[in-house]
Amino acid sequence: EAGVVQSPRYKIIEKKQPVAFWCNPISGHNTLYWYRQNLGQGPELLIRYENEEAVDDSQLPKDRFSAERLKGVDSTLKIQPAELGDSAVYLCASSLDVPSYEQYFGPGTRLTVT
Amino acid sequence: QKEVEQNSGPLSVPEGAIASLNCTYSDRVSQSFFWYRQYSGKSPELIMSIYSNGDKEDGRFTAQLNKASQYVSLLIRDSQPSDSATYLCATPLAGSYQLTFGKGTKLSVIP
Numbered sequence: 001e002a003g004v005v006q007s008p009r010y011k012i013i014e015k016k017q018p019v020a021f022w023c024n025p026i027s028g029h030n031t032l033y034w035y036r037q038n039l040g041q042g043p044e045l046l047i048r049y050e051n052e053e054a055v056d057d058s059q060l061p062k063d064r065f066s067a068e069r070l071k072g073v074d075s076t077l078k079i080q081p082a083e084l085g086d087s088a089v090y091l092c093a094s095s096l097d098v099p100s101y102e103q104y105f106g107p108g109t110r111l112t113v114t
Numbered sequence: 115q116k117e118v119e120q121n122s123g124p125l126s127v128p129e130g131a132i133a134s135l136n137c138t139y140s141d142r143v144s145q146s147f148f149w150y151r152q153y154s155g156k157s158p159e160l161i162m163s164i165y166s167n168g169d170k171e172d173g174r175f176t177a178q179l180n181k182a183s184q185y186v187s188l189l190i191r192d193s194q195p196s197d198s199a200t201y202l203c204a205t206p207l208a209g210s211y212q213l214t215f216g217k218g219t220k221l222s223v224i225p
Binding site for chain 2: 040041042043044048056091098101102103104105106108
């Protein structure tokens, strides 16, 4: 069974530029999560999808961040414009059902904003 | 107090010893706890879950939950260098499906 796929793995951009991350969850997993992990910290939830519906986006900085999961499968997280403080690892995870805390994480995208 | 607190370490133990990782939590979380292991530069991987008071054993790993004292522990017996990683404690916020993670404890097993 293929795991959660994310791309790109690394991204370096200048501040004020836009950036997008892509995630394809494990096949059949209805719930998808985007987390941000800063160095030396645990992951922090940005948004959770159940199928194509965003059911928990209270932690998403909506002035610059947006996400979509149009067909209930893969998802895109966008930042526009990026700020220096956005440098972090962006992790995508999926789980079969909700509630499920057995979440499977992708390899993450390491974003560096210069 | 943060919802979940962990000593960031590093915790160093000799190979073959028991490694003890601890996590304390506030009243703002539910009573389900999860331990994730994260190797350097890799993503978190779920290794243990515990839902009720007491101990739960899985191979060399034992999770312990003490609700009265509001702490949860992970014991690793016969520690191996391959156990060297950061261990994250996670639990849902009360009334929520949102997992909140501790900062993680970095474990180094010395050969």
